[in-house]
Amino acid sequence: MNAVSIDVAQINADLHCHSTISDGLLTPSEVVHRAKANGVELLALTDHDEIGGLAEARAAASACGLRFFNGVEISVSWGEDLTLHVVALDFDDTYVPLVNGLARVRGGRDSRAQRIAAELERVGIHDAYEGALRYAGNPALLSRSHFARYLVELGLARDVKAVFDHWLAKGKPGYVSHPWATLPEAMDWIHGAGGIAIVAHPGRYRLSRADLRALLAEFRALGGRGLEVISGSQSGDETPEFADLAREFGFLASRGSDFHGPGESHVDLGRIPPLPDGLEPVWRR
Ligand code: AMP
Numbered sequence: 001m002n003a004v005s006i007d008v009a010q011i012n013a014d015l016h017c018h019s020t021i022s023d024g025l026l027t028p029s030e031v032v033h034r035a036k037a038n039g040v041e042l043l044a045l046t047d048h049d050e051i052g053g054l055a056e057a058r059a060a061a062s063a064c065g066l067r068f069f070n071g072v073e074i075s076v077s078w079g080e081d082l083t084l085h086v087v088a089l090d091f092d093d094t095y096v097p098l099v100n101g102l103a104r105v106r107g108g109r110d111s112r113a114q115r116i117a118a119e120l121e122r123v124g125i126h127d128a129y130e131g132a133l134r135y136a137g138n139p140a141l142l143s144r145s146h147f148a149r150y151l152v153e154l155g156l157a158r159d160v161k162a163v164f165d166h167w168l169a170k171g172k173p174g175y176v177s178h179p180w181a182t183l184p185e186a187m188d189w190i191h192g193a194g195g196i197a198i199v200a201h202p203g204r205y206r207l208s209r210a211d212l213r214a215l216l217a218e219f220r221a222l223g224g225r226g227l228e229v230i231s232g233s234q235s236g237d238e239t240p241e242f243a244d245l246a247r248e249f250g251f252l253a254s255r256g257s258d259f260h261g262p263g264e265s266h267v268d269l270g271r272i273p274p275l276p277d278g279l280e281p282v283w284r285r
């Protein structure tokens with residue numbers, strides 16, 4: 001494995017972001033160049049259920065002297081109807097069970113997208129499947145983000161965030177539940193590939209403290225090592241709570257912007273707070 005060992009706690013590491021290979025707006029090379037320009041010192045590209053952008057990103061990072069980890073953000077179904085996002089880092093991206101497992105997860109996305117479109121049709125939004133597809137850089141990875149961009153185009157909401165609030169979030173008309181990977185299988189793929197598993201944006205699941213603890217305990221029992229303590233997709237107020245959880249569970253701490261693109265993400269690559277003191281960063285494992 002190409003483990004990078006860096007003995008600096010407070011380097012500008014951004015270990016969570018997206019490209020056009022999933023629902024980001026920039027190509028993998030553009031993501032790398034923007035990260036470099038923003039002062040990022042260690043980058044991981046973590047497209048949803050997709051590792052097809054890693055070779056391009058790795059080459060671009062090498063060419064501009066930016067340290068790089070392989071990454072992916074795996075969609076996992078947990079409990080009744082929770083979609084958990086597990087970020088995997090620093091794995092062998094040729095490991096066949098991982099490659100095949102991700103292909104299977106992606107394979108479910110097209111029929112899910114058709115079900116989303118059918119639900120939107122019921123509330124009078126036509127041709128959403130075709131509309132979303134026009135925004136997808138990778139037709140194998142149709143995401144709710146692509147639907148959101150189409151609904152903004154239709155003038156149904158001001159921005160992508162508002163589309164989720166009104167149409168696409170759980171409980172809204174265009175939400176459909178979907179079976180993603182199970183947590184044990186995702187963990188097997190990651191660990192078999194020599195990678196490290198991290199619970200992404202713990203603030204996004206709207207879990208009670210007790211349920212979040214139960215999730216973290218199960219994740220740790222399956223060999224999970226990391227918690228994303230700093231995420232561009234959560235508010236700074238939550239940081240002390242997640243830092244405490246990382247200490248309590250003995251997790252390594254990760255840091256990522258969850259950048260999707262200029263104009264759409266409020267937080268740019270590398271422009272996130274430092275890890276709180278006293279946490280062991282994932283890049284020191
Ligand atoms: P999917 O994997 O198709 O369910 O899409 C999930 C993606 O939708 C996330 O990775 C985000 O990029 C985006 N997303 C989910 N919820 C929101 C939200 N409330 N506001 C903006 N984007 C969101």
Ligand code: MN
Pocket residue numbers: 018023048145260
């Ligand atoms: Mn996304």
Ligand code: MN
Pocket residue numbers: 073085200201
């Ligand atoms: Mn996510």
Ligand code: MN
Pocket residue numbers: 016017018073258
């Ligand atoms: Mn993400």
